[in-house]
Amino acid sequence: MxxxxxxxxxxxxxxxxxxxxxxxxxxxxxxxxxxxxxxxxxxxxxxxxxxxxxxxxxxxxRSRGEAGGGFGSRYGFGIFSLVMALPLSGVGAATAGLPGLIVTWVGIVGVNAAHGGLLPRFRNREKRREPDEWD
CATH class of the missing domain: 1.20.58 (Methane Monooxygenase Hydroxylase; Chain G, domain 1)
Structure with missing residues (x-):
């Protein structure tokens, strides 16, 4: 434009x-x-x-600039989350030991799954099976 x-x-x-x-x-x-x-x-x-x-x-x-559309949006978030995983893992392990480390990594994987579109795709499948009156 x-x-x-x-x-x-x-x-x-x-x-x-x-x-x-x-x-x-x-x-x-x-x-x-x-x-x-x-x-x-x-x-x-x-x-x-x-x-x-x-x-x-x-x-x-999706347009080119929307979330999940381009290389920077897809891989940039993943790279950022892996870089942040190092200090978060240290904090989780230092404060709560192995359970803290596990909770930290479950959160990191969950955030990446949500950003990658795994959760919206799952929800869309659920909607197709049981149509809601609002759809």
Whole structure:
């Protein structure tokens, strides 16, 4: 998506030119007019993005930047959790011994399973077997 809107750039240039021609006494009105146009452009862009996201959700597909979609999202979380597992294991083992270490690793595996989508897939299977009245 392009970050600059050529139409808004033209509007800004026209507003600045009008300010030069009319003088500072009309500056407030010119700025208000430009801000209204900018607000409308932002509203249109936000509405378009929301519509795109709703379409993605309705189709059941993921966009590239969503969670679980790209390499960084999938493997970055796993790598981070393994790096954090070292100090967490030390704390768990030091405070509660072997049971603390086991609880720590069950938590790490659980968090990674939830992030990886294992739990939502399991829940979706449950919903298919017994449809709820809200589905």
């Amino acid at each position: 392009e970050t600059r809107d050529p139409e808004l750039k033209k509007e800004l240039d026209a507003t600045l030119q009008a300010r030069r021609e009319l003088g500072p006494e009309y500056e407030s009105e010119l700025v208000d007019s430009f801000l209204e146009k900018l607000d409308g452009a932002v509203d249109r862009r936000v509405r378009r993005q929301l519509a795109e996201r709703r379409m993605i959700v309705a189709r059941g597909t």
